[in-house]
Amino acid sequence: MSGPDDRDEDRLTTGLIHHPYEPPAGFGAVAPGVFKASTVIFKDVAALRARNWREKTGYTYGLHGTPTTFTLEERIATLEGGVQTLLVPSGLAGIALVNLSLLKSGDEVLLPSNAYWPSAELARQELARWGIAHRVYDPMDVAAFAAQIGPRTRLAWVEAAGSITMEFPDLAGLVGACRARGVTVALDNTWGAGIAFAPFEQGVDISMQALTKYPSGGADLLMGSVTTRDEALHQQLKATHMRLGVGVGANDVEFVLRSLPTLALRYAAQDAAGRHLAAWWQGRREVVQVFHPALEASPGHAHWADCCSAAAGLFSVEFDPRYGQAQVDAFVDALRRFRIGHSWAGPVSLAAPYDLATLRGQAGRGKLVRFSLGFENVDDLIADCEQALGAL
Numbered sequence: 001m002s003g004p005d006d007r008d009e010d011r012l013t014t015g016l017i018h019h020p021y022e023p024p025a026g027f028g029a030v031a032p033g034v035f036k037a038s039t040v041i042f043k044d045v046a047a048l049r050a051r052n053w054r055e056k057t058g059y060t061y062g063l064h065g066t067p068t069t070f071t072l073e074e075r076i077a078t079l080e081g082g083v084q085t086l087l088v089p090s091g092l093a094g095i096a097l098v099n100l101s102l103l104k105s106g107d108e109v110l111l112p113s114n115a116y117w118p119s120a121e122l123a124r125q126e127l128a129r130w131g132i133a134h135r136v137y138d139p140m141d142v143a144a145f146a147a148q149i150g151p152r153t154r155l156a157w158v159e160a161a162g163s164i165t166m167e168f169p170d171l172a173g174l175v176g177a178c179r180a181r182g183v184t185v186a187l188d189n190t191w192g193a194g195i196a197f198a199p200f201e202q203g204v205d206i207s208m209q210a211l212t213k214y215p216s217g218g219a220d221l222l223m224g225s226v227t228t229r230d231e232a233l234h235q236q237l238k239a240t241h242m243r244l245g246v247g248v249g250a251n252d253v254e255f256v257l258r259s260l261p262t263l264a265l266r267y268a269a270q271d272a273a274g275r276h277l278a279a280w281w282q283g284r285r286e287v288v289q290v291f292h293p294a295l296e297a298s299p300g301h302a303h304w305a306d307c308c309s310a311a312a313g314l315f316s317v318e319f320d321p322r323y324g325q326a327q328v329d330a331f332v333d334a335l336r337r338f339r340i341g342h343s344w345a346g347p348v349s350l351a352a353p354y355d356l357a358t359l360r361g362q363a364g365r366g367k368l369v370r371f372s373l374g375f376e377n378v379d380d381l382i383a384d385c386e387q388a389l390g391a392l
């Protein structure tokens with residue numbers, strides 16, 4: 001090839017960047033290809049000027065979507081029973097995106113008393129600075145919740161089941177109270193993962209998931225999704241998503257795409273193991289309560305049974321109050337197969353202690369331990385709990 005001044009282009013720089021080879025089209029494989037971009041190339045200036053980042057009809061910039069992110073968005077929308085999905089760098093970023101997109105100074109947002117703790121911290125520390133108030137409601141009391149909705153209430157977050165104490169609310173009741181007052185309802189659907197119940201059939205407007213948990217399943221990445229059925233609501237969220245610049249990396253998307261085909265199988269396996277271990281704990285005299293929505297004695301069990309047939313592999317036990325924090329900590333430290341850590345839905349079973357006095361302001365209660373099931377043999381996990389009880 002000769003250039004304009006009849007000189008050969010440099011093989012080792014220009015030649016390796018603008019190489020003429022194009023692989024044949026029509027490659028077929030089980031896994032979708034992974035496309036990586038900040039820059040997207042336009043074929044001419046007219047194409048660049050005509051760019052449209054709002055519709056998924058083309059590509060403009062890495063932040064606005066690639067074939068790889070569009071593919072995962074479509075699959076998560078299908079999983080959730082929604083129409084449009086946005087991907088964000090973590091579940092917490094998904095919560096923040098919803099808040100920042102829908103709330104302004106003077107507005108009020110409602111949070112359940114058993115909300116994911118960082119979501120409550122976001123309201124207390126960040127939203128408060130921007131003049132956005134929040135109110136905490138008891139998710140098990142629909143009438144009290146409805147009475148808390150005021151003229152400034154724009155948004156209500158719901159969780160089913162709640163964090164740590166696993167209460168399962170009357171979702172239809174909470175949503176109905178919001179409908180009557182024109183309040184947007186956002187569900188943190190990380191626990192249900194799109195498997196345990198169909199969020200939009202419960203009437204929510206937005207379903208947010210930490211893809212970090214079940215959809216990833218690897219305990220090795222962070223991602224979140226925000227799914228809607230209403231086009232105008234989606235466009236509002238998408239505009240804020242673009243302005244905040246909260247995009248995701250193609251390598252992480254690739255891992256989630258690889259994990260999604262086994263999501264339902266993994267959910268069912270950890271559900272079965274969780275119920276088995278929770279039932280074992282119910283028979284132990286060291287604990288006074290097991291919090292797992294599929295157990296009859298657990299708060300909100302009837303609401304769970306109304307809309308769910310499955311449950312995440314996640315539960316908490318409340319020790320007899322005669323065991324102090326040091327004893328319960330010693331039990332957790334003595335676990336060998338259960339590792340100590342946050343998060344859930346990965347291959348390794350996890351345990352962490354909680355205190356209802358600091359968590360919910362409930363003094364005089366027993367200390368909690370939250371378990372999340374991995375993929376170890378459940379009999380090994382029972383044996384592990386049994387040996388660790390010796391350290392109480």
Ligand SMILES: *Cc1c(COP(=O)(O)O)cnc(C)c1O
Nearest residue numbers: 090091092116190210212222223
């Ligand atoms: C983990 C989790 C989140 C946040 O997800 P990250 O990706 O860790 O930010 C939000 N809500 C619930 C219920 C979670 O369990």
